[in-house]
Amino acid sequence: xxxxxxxxxxxxxxxxxxxxxxxxxxxxxxxxxxxxxxxxxxxxxxxxxxxxxxxxxxxxxxxxxxxxxxxxxxxxxxxxxxxxxxxxxxxxxxxxxxxxxxxxxxxxxxxxxxxxxxxxxxxxxxxxxxxxxxxxxxxxxxxxxxxxxxxxxxxxxxxxxxxxxxxxxxxxxxxxxxxxxxxxxxxxxxxxxxxxxxxxxxxxxxxxxxxxxxxxxxxxxxxxxxxxxxxxxxxxxxxxxxxxxxxxxxxxxxxxxxxxxxxxxxxxxxxxxxxxxxxxxxxxxxxxxxxxxxxxxxxxxxxxxxxxx
Amino acid sequence: xxxxxxxxxxxxxxxxxxxxxxxxxxxxxxxxxxxxxxxxxxxxxxxxxxxxxxxxxxxxxxxxxxxxxxxxxxxxxxxxxxxxxxxxxxxxxxxxxxxxxxxxxxxxxxxxxxxxxxxxxxxxxxxxxxxxxxxxxxxxxxxxxxxxxxxxxxxxxxxxxxxxxxxxxxxxxxxxxxxxxxxxxxxxxxxxxxxxxxxxxxxxxxxxxxxxxxxxxxxxxxxxxxxxxxxxxxxxxxxxxxxxxxxxxxxxxxxxxxxxxxxxxxxxxxxxxxxxxxxxxxxxxxxxxxxxxxxxxxxxxxxxxxxxxxxxxxxxxxxxxxxxxxxxxxxxxxxxxxxxxxxxxxxxxxxxxxxxxxxxxxxxxxxxxxxxxxxxxxxxxxxxxxxxxxxxxxxxxxxxxxxxxxxxxxxxxxxxxxxxxxxxxxxxxxxxxxxxxxxxxxxxxxxxxxxxxxxxxxxxxxxx
Ligand SMILES: Cc1ncc(C[n+]2csc(CCOP(=O)(O)OP(=O)(O)O)c2C)c(N)n1
Ligand SMILES: [Mg+2]
Numbered sequence: 077x078x079x080x081x082x083x084x085x086x087x088x089x090x091x092x093x094x095x096x097x098x099x100x101x102x103x104x105x106x107x108x109x110x111x112x113x114x115x116x117x118x119x120x121x122x123x124x125x126x127x128x129x130x131x132x133x134x135x136x137x138x139x140x141x142x143x144x145x146x147x148x149x150x151x152x153x154x155x156x157x158x159x160x161x162x163x164x165x166x167x168x169x170x171x172x173x174x175x176x177x178x179x180x181x182x183x184x185x186x187x188x189x190x191x192x193x194x195x196x197x198x199x200x201x202x203x204x205x206x207x208x209x210x211x212x213x214x215x216x217x218x219x220x221x222x223x224x225x226x227x228x229x230x231x232x233x234x235x236x237x238x239x240x241x242x243x244x245x246x247x248x249x250x251x252x253x254x255x256x257x258x259x260x261x262x263x264x265x266x267x268x269x270x271x272x273x274x275x276x277x278x279x280x281x282x283x284x285x286x287x288x289x290x291x292x293x294x295x296x297x298x299x300x301x302x303x304x305x306x307x308x309x310x311x312x313x314x315x316x317x318x319x320x321x322x323x324x325x326x327x328x329x330x331x332x333x334x335x336x337x338x339x340x341x342x343x344x345x346x347x348x349x350x351x352x353x354x355x356x357x358x359x360x361x362x363x364x365x366x367x368x369x370x371x372x373x374x375x376x377x378x379x380x381x382x383x384x385x
Numbered sequence: 386x387x388x389x390x391x392x393x394x395x396x397x398x399x400x401x402x403x404x405x406x407x408x409x410x411x412x413x414x415x416x417x418x419x420x421x422x423x424x425x426x427x428x429x430x431x432x433x434x435x436x437x438x439x440x441x442x443x444x445x446x447x448x449x450x451x452x453x454x455x456x457x458x459x460x461x462x463x464x465x466x467x468x469x470x471x472x473x474x475x476x477x478x479x480x481x482x483x484x485x486x487x488x489x490x491x492x493x494x495x496x497x498x499x500x501x502x503x504x505x506x507x508x509x510x511x512x513x514x515x516x517x518x519x520x521x522x523x524x525x526x527x528x529x530x531x532x533x534x535x536x537x538x539x540x541x542x543x544x545x546x547x548x549x550x551x552x553x554x555x556x557x558x559x560x561x562x563x564x565x566x567x568x569x570x571x572x573x574x575x576x577x578x579x580x581x582x583x584x585x586x587x588x589x590x591x592x593x594x595x596x597x598x599x600x601x602x603x604x605x606x607x608x609x610x611x612x613x614x615x616x617x618x619x620x621x622x623x624x625x626x627x628x629x630x631x632x633x634x635x636x637x638x639x640x641x642x643x644x645x646x647x648x649x650x651x652x653x654x655x656x657x658x659x660x661x662x663x664x665x666x667x668x669x670x671x672x673x674x675x676x677x678x679x680x681x682x683x684x685x686x687x688x689x690x691x692x693x694x695x696x697x698x699x700x701x702x703x704x705x706x707x708x709x710x711x712x713x714x715x716x717x718x719x720x721x722x723x724x725x726x727x728x729x730x731x732x733x734x735x736x737x738x739x740x741x742x743x744x745x746x747x748x749x750x751x752x753x754x755x756x757x758x759x760x761x762x763x764x765x766x767x768x769x770x771x772x773x774x775x776x777x778x779x780x781x782x783x784x785x786x787x788x789x790x791x792x793x794x795x796x797x798x799x800x801x802x803x804x805x806x807x808x809x810x811x812x813x814x815x816x817x818x819x820x821x822x823x824x825x826x827x828x829x830x831x832x833x834x835x836x837x838x839x840x841x842x843x844x845x846x847x848x849x
Binding site: 085088089091092093094097098099147150151152154156158159160161163164176177178179180209210212213214215240241242243247248249308309311313314317370371373375376377380 | 391393394395396397399417420426428429430431432436455456552553556557560578579580581582583584585608609611612645646647648649650651652818819820821823824825826827828831832
């Protein structure tokens with residue numbers, strides 16, 4: 077979680093310096109969600125798909141911070157050779173299917189991944205993450221229906237950070253208890269404290285058991301919060317600083333774990349050492365991302381189609 | 386080592402900003418997350434947060450300074466253990482000496498397209514305004530963003546049936562601030578925030594239009610209208626015809642279209658050719674603020690469904706707009722933005738800026754370009770295209786989009802079919818490269834159309 081936090085802070089800085097362009101959506105505040113859920117997955121057969129707020133998911137999945145940061149700066153060494161950028165990153169090798177810029181699109185796509193898992197009978201499960209805002213897209217419900225109808229092995233994960241850009245859940249959702257959104261499709265839902273990594277991990281285990289037992293999809297609503305603006309260009313005028321500050325003080329996922337570790341007898345020094353190590357990793361990733369070369373101009377035309385005609 | 390605090394880039398298209406206010410003073414201690422300053426971009430006022438902790442040693446750019454370039458050192462921060470008083474303004478703080486403090490690769494602040502938006506001043510004075518505007522009309526400098534807002538506000542004042550809906554149009558004041566102030570003036574009944582459900586609200590808007598209202602549906606960008614394209618084409622575009630003229634659909638679908646800056650393949654696409662293919666739709670894509678205003682007003686008044694394609698990179702650009710009580714421009718007429726006898730350049734939207742820049746370069750080599758801004762893409766002003774061809778006998782079409790099945794292809798076909806005898810050279814299309822938009826700064830620049838490519842094509846058709 078600390079790695080994600082420090083990575084995102086660094087990304088914010090690099091954006092400010094003009095080294096990262098376009099849209100850049102930070103995951104700060106939501107770290108426990110990806111870390112808690114992904115820690116319960118089977119890396120060999122499970123698959124993950126999410127939206128544009130994807131840096132944290134990739135780090136939680138064990139991808140190298142260097143190649144993620146290099147993608148953010150648009151360099152050849154980036155995970156998508158600099159062609160995708162912040163919102164569009166993929167690692168098929170690791171079962172990470174993106175990184176999608178169109179709100180809601182990853183939900184039916186995720187159901188498709190699960191369809192293939194069931195079709196191949198490989199025992200894998202797909203985790204499809206989407207936001208509270210995305211939860212209002214029609215295609216989400218079309219996917220719910222088919223996923224339950226065909227008992228696809230998928231966990232629908234709503235990361236409810238309470239805002240979709242400037243619109244709060246209450247201003248956009250007739251049913252704001254999002255874990256109930258699967259009810260009319262007979263998909264069970266759980267509401268989970270997404271600021272507590274152990275609670276998230278627990279919910280992941282319950283959900284995975286359900287799906288792996290062949291009972292079809294399950295819906296998790298993770299209540300969480302993003303501290304930063306929606307993207308780097310959001311002035312976040314729709315909420316007060318006090319609101320943000322109070323979440324930070326009361327339920328920061330990293331501070332929470334720190335307390336647990338203290339209680340378990342981990343010393344301040346040991347934690348400082350972790351902090352230092354992470355700072356070094358991030359520093360190295362940033363240096364790499366700043367200094368590695370841009371893609372070769374010839375890359376402009378590569379990977380448009382697979383075959384030659 | 387003291388840390389240099391630099392003017393941050395706060396949005397994909399920001400190149401400079403105003404340092405509106407310092408919230409800290411020299412000697413103050415800050416920790417990560419503290420707000421140090423307020424910075425105004427063209428879209429919004431943003432807070433500038435500290436990422437490191439330390440003491441503010443020097444403030445180098447005073448508050449109230451305009452046009453501070455991204456990357457300028459604005460203050461120095463002393464780290465723990467350093468004495469703030471010892472820190473001098475570092476030598477490389479001057480704007481024209483970026484050397485050491487800058488990364489090796491200069492930040493890709495601008496895209497090729499942004500770079501090539503010609504300064505309005507470079508246009509000949511006689512061509513700045515629409516010929517229909519009476520001589521001596523007072524002019525005001527407005528951004529495209531303001532012009533669009535004014536058009537909506539004026540039409541909403543004039544007609545109670547007009548309302549705006551879309552994502553973030555009300556309380557957030559528009560994702561790109563185009564609807565700024567409308568909620569305040571017209572209230573929540575007529576300025577409506579929707580959930581993120583493009584298919585749903587495009588359908589609701591279309592139904593409301595069928596029932597006699599005059600909806601303006603804003604798409605945050607036209608990339609997201611892909612979710613709604615069924616209602617735009619199948620519901621809005623075909624109703625009048627299928628009902629034998631009984632059921633009208635007076636709706637405007639508007640929002641930014643085309644490449645912005647560094648937002649990658651899913652967010653950078655020109656949909657003009659998609660919509661322009663559909664009989665039953667009107668498609669408009671203006672360049673200047675005056676055209677944006679005049680044409681949007683006409684679009685709102687039209688009894689037909691209109692797809693109104695704006696361009697994000699143009700939103701912040703200022704143009705002269707006639708100060709008239711009711712300035713509207715007829716749909717379906719192109720405009721000559723520059724006169725020349727040697728080669729015609731036909732274009733629209735951001736392509737006009739690229740064409741103007743190319744024309745300057747061509748003029749330096751003795752080639753005078755006749756530039757036609759199509760403004761409306763359906764119905765297309767064929768007569769204007771053919772008339773220009775008659776004058777110059779050579780044509781280049783400039784389009785920020787792909788060449789295949791494009792507006793440029795359509796213009797070429799028209800010239801073949803109806804202007805063949807006037808052609809002294811093949812019509813050339815100058816467009817983006819035929820690839821999804823890459824993210825990397827260097828590749829994006831290569832992918833986009835630019836004025837040098839236009840100059841090359843213009844010279845080729847002039848056999849020079
Ligand atoms: C179809 C579509 N519509 C609109 C957008 C613009 N947009 C990008 S993110 C976003 C908000 C999404 O909020 P939410 O689903 O809650 O996810 P969060 O950003 O909070 O993680 C919007 C409106 C888009 N990318 N795609
Ligand atoms: Mg959200």
